[in-house]
């Protein structure tokens with residue numbers, strides 16, 4: 007037991023270095039593309055260069071004759087179908103949902119859609135031969151922009167008769183969660199403040215660093231698929247559900263997965279096609295996408311038009327918020343594509359006490375890449391809008407942006423608080439997070455510097471951006487999902503096996519791809535069971551090992567998945583207690599549990615849980631009437647979401663002559679409840695911040711008028727590098743969540759959700775005296791410069807240049 | 812096909828390669844050195860970074876035939892005698908990786924960076940890593956790790 011004595015008093019809360027790292031830093035990682043199997047064939051996809059076209063003929067003969075080509079298939083070669091890229095969340099019963107087949111034979115509805123697949127002995131030969139497939143396309147008119155799509159003049163899917171997929175509304179008066187928003191707006195129009203704005207959430211690309219790859223081995227009794235996915239369990243289910251294969255004959259493995267950010271939360275055409283080809287040929291098959299294919303055909307994120315109306319009294323007390331969204335789904339409704347913008351319904355009202363609220367969301371189909379979850383998924387869009395609006399309100403009232411927020415936010419003594427959208431926030435302390443952030447940031451000093459620069463007419467102005475965000479994490483209570491017509495539940499599963507040698511295997515249904523679950527789950531179990539951190543092994547991402555799970559997305563893994571682990575551990579302790587009592591010849595009631603041991607109260611007699619594990623392995627001596635084993639599993643379904651929040655402060659220097667902006671400092675204080683591993687939390691926040699900052703400043707997925715993705719490589723889709731970013735100051739305040747045993751709230755998306763409005767608010771704040779009150783994202787130097795020119799050429803306070811018309 | 816003789820991670824290899832074969836594909840597919848990865852098709856991401864005669868190169872940007880007669884070091888060859896290279900250690904200790912996909916290239920680039928400039932400022936570290944993209948870490952801890960490795964090497 008010496009190892010136990012050496013370990014920290016509690017693992018939870020310590021900066022444990024990650025277990026995962028050894029293989030990752032030495033190049034022993036198991037990426038899907040590293041897998042080579044005997045006789046393996048390689049696939050290359052033939053994709054449509056057109057956004058919308060009829061296929062009038064496909065000639066595969068030249069490709070079929072190319073060196074080492076084994077087969078060329080089109081959709082016609084699979085009359086039985088290849089499965090379906092399913093939409094699991096129809097947001098209304100009437101939702102217009104075009105069929106999404108992995109390979110199409112008659113018509114393509116977006117560029118990049120797959121029309122044929124070439125199979126060869128090597129990837130290079132397959133790619134060469136793919137160039138030889140001759141497809142005759144007859145181009146059709148394409149609709150690309152969501153607002154254009156609303157007109158229904160050009161149809162993305164002519165047979166559907168409309169581009170409008172679904173309309174979804176939440177109205178606080180109708181729901182009984184608040185007042186009538188129209189009345190609030192009328193009152194503000196008559197005698198108050200009305201802020202009406204239109205914002206654009208540009209389209210983004212998740213751009214995980216590991217291109218997606220799939221290997222299928224059909225040679226065993228079971229078909230095994232290795233794939234770079236966030237959702238091995240959901241994928242297995244959907245393969246079975248849409249191909250007719252027996253679920254028990256499919257094993258899906260997500261080996262090491264190189265990032266996802268929602269981008270690998272999908273069942274993809276490429277996965278279905280690789281599966282079909284492998285089964286057809288009876289040979290292992292591999293497909294790995296190029297980066298260009300990834301940027302074009304992996305799903306995109308965001309892409310919303312937002313029309314917002316905020317009503318307030320003259321002193322800046324908010325009275326109502328009306329949200330009207332038009333969300334571009336792309337050509338097909340992705341797995342949760344329709345639901346992502348709807349997630350904003352509970353978030354636009356954010357941390358503020360709006361008495362009346364209405365959320366309207368219209369989803370539309372276009373001839374563009376499909377759109378689905380990207381880090382934050384619906385919540386960054388909402389947070390951006392409300393945090394921009396609160397700054398506008400502050401400007402209108404003439405007070406500091408933090409003052410207007412404080413005036414309207416939920417005070418810490420008002421929790422639990424039921425929002426106007428009907429969500430009950432369990433805990434939070436916006437005052438504490440804000441106070442700490444201001445201190446770390448040097449808020450007052452920076453405001454003083456800003457005033458000096460303004461007064462002196464410094465060409466480089468300083469702007470301070472505020473974002474006091476909240477989000478909902480821990481997707482999700484199954485009953486809530488059911489009421490929203492989501493196709494699955496939101497529970498999570500875990501099982502724990504006590505091995506006879508004292509080691510512990512933890513099987514989790516979550517599927518990490520960089521988040522460090524192996525480390526964090528080990529810390530949790532080490533504390534709970536009183537075993538050394540090193541003795542805990544966390545297994546995941548293989549449907550044969552972790553047979554039950556709902557995978558990793560929506561900051562759910564810790565809040566839902568780790569809670570299942572805790573509950574399984576508690577069951578083990580309960581079971582072990584019976585054995586311990588028997589071994590100690592004591593009554594179970596007389597036993598005390600602590601630090602991995604059962605003690606007989608008032609004596610020095612005791613037995614460790616690992617000794618109990620060994621005793622149950624031998625099972626030579628155990629109580630009558632119980633089964634010889636203490637392993638346990640648990641499924642946890644949360645009652646509600648969790649609501650992390652934080653205060654993010656950003657200082658930007660903006661050159662009013664060139665439009666160049668430079669981040670000077672960024673401070674965030676996040677309240678994510680109890681923290682398991684601060685090191686991992688900081689990493690999550692840093693990475694999230696840069697993704698959110700990138701939306702504000704650099705990233706933009708652009709199609710030309712023909713529907714060709716202009717930003718189709720890393721040359722044009724500009725991910726920030728180390729040289730573009732700065733070091734951050736991150737801290738935490740803690741108000742534990744009451745929805746789970748550990749008091750955690752989730753942290754995966756916080757940085758991304760909060761940072762985008764903080765940056766844009768900072769730039770606008772810098773330029774407000776110049777008459778600029780909005781700049782459309784990404785705020786490139788050109789856009790900033792144009793906004794300034796336009797403001798100068800008209801008069802201060804009335805520029806719309808650079809903003810959404 | 813062209814014959815090349817190349818030393819990779821201290822081992823001599825002699826192979827017939829197609830003239831168009833990229834070094835990264837030779838490493839991965841012929842030699843099974845899958846520690847080096849491919850993240851893009853435009854030489855932007857740096858995931859494939861290795862050392863050619865001790866200097867970092869993007870191995871997707873070098874033909875295998877160009878490595879003929881030269882020495883290549885990959886992420887798999889930088890540790891010695893079962894010990895991690897100080898840069899690997901620094902990445903681990905500073906939590907400079909999450910998914911780890913960019914990590915091999917990032918470590919190889921960082922080693923080269925310190926070779927040029929053993930005592931870089933934060934700015935110099937950031938500039939020196941400009942050709943290597945990471946989507947997970949926000950670079951904060953990568954920069955910290957490189958600074959820590961520099962300090963440890965003093």
Ligand code: FES
Nearest residue numbers: 850854856857871
């Ligand atoms: S693979 Fe991206 S730079 Fe080489």
Ligand code: FES
Nearest residue numbers: 909911913945947
């Ligand atoms: S750690 Fe994932 S890309 Fe860098």
